Amino acid sequence: QSALTQPASVSGSPGQSITISCTGTSSDVGGYNYVSWYQQHPGKPPKLIIYDVSNRPSGVSNRFSGSKSGNTASLTISGLQAEDEADYYCNSYTSSSTVVFGGGTKVTVL
Amino acid sequence: EVQLVQSGAEVKKPGESLKISCKGSGYRFTSYWIGWVRQMPGKGLEWMGIIYPDDSDTRYSPSFQGQVTISVDKSINTAYLQWSSLKASDTAMYYCARRRSGGSRFDSWGQGTLVTVSS
Numbered sequence: 001q002s003a004l005t006q007p008a009s010v011s012g013s014p015g016q017s018i019t020i021s022c023t024g025t026s027s028d029v030g031g032y033n034y035v036s037w038y039q040q041h042p043g044k045p046p047k048l049i050i051y052d053v054s055n056r057p058s059g060v061s062n063r064f065s066g067s068k069s070g071n072t073a074s075l076t077i078s079g080l081q082a083e084d085e086a087d088y089y090c091n092s093y094t095s096s097s098t099v100v101f102g103g104g105t106k107v108t109v110l
Numbered sequence: 111e112v113q114l115v116q117s118g119a120e121v122k123k124p125g126e127s128l129k130i131s132c133k134g135s136g137y138r139f140t141s142y143w144i145g146w147v148r149q150m151p152g153k154g155l156e157w158m159g160i161i162y163p164d165d166s167d168t169r170y171s172p173s174f175q176g177q178v179t180i181s182v183d184k185s186i187n188t189a190y191l192q193w194s195s196l197k198a199s200d201t202a203m204y205y206c207a208r209r210r211s212g213g214s215r216f217d218s219w220g221q222g223t224l225v226t227v228s229s
Contacts, residue, residue: 001171001172001173003154003156032213034212034213034214034215035214036213036214036215036216038155038216040155045205045207045219045220045221045222046147046155046205046207046216046219047219048215048216048217051213051214051215051217052213052215057217087154089154089155091155091157091214091216092214093212093213093214096172097169097212098157098159098160098169098170098171098172099145099157099160099171099214100157100171101147101154101155101156101157102154103154104154104155
């Protein structure tokens with residue numbers, strides 16, 4: 001199974017909105033509504049911010065939202081803040097009953 | 111409070127064996143899958159495999175099948191990741207994380223175990 005495809009980096013100014021894409025195949029992203037997104041700050045474990053494409057865990061800011069169209073899922077961060085500067089990873093359930101991660105996207109707040 | 115507490119950092123030589131652990135608390139351990147994720151220095155997350163503590167049902171990523179063994183001792187709420195013969199390329203941070211049922215939602219993560227393999 002190949003890693004899901006994410007852009008290496010995305011940047012934006014405070015207050016702006018940015019979108020990170022996560023492209024897979026019909027055997028993973030396109031085949032199931034089981035895409036999750038994680039935020040990872042340096043030296044810390046990942047933190048779940050979106051699950052099942054568009055659901056937010058309790059306590060996660062509503063500035064984070066998720067969606068999916070075909071084989072591509074997306075994470076949107078609105079009202080970008082300095083604390084949002086981190087690495088972001090998507091993952092998806094697969095037809096082999098395994099899980100695959102994306103390569104990760106570094107978000108820079110200008 | 112849900113917690114996954116991993117064993118401490120390890121420094122090993124190539125060819126040595128190793129078993130690291132992940133102990134769950136604050137929830138029903140047998141009702142959640144435990145997955146393992148590798149993060150090599152400066153790199154992204156890689157899903158290694160997952161185990162269901164209740165019946166030890168285990169799935170591996172094709173990339174890690176045969177390279178590692180995932181196991182569990184549900185009597186002490188602990189999952190394990192082990193190597194029989196380490197390589198320098200196994201140097202990485204290893205995380206455990208729990209998943210409720212099918213899907214990709216890992217909602218609680220361990221603090222990570224740094225494994226360094228060097229001669």
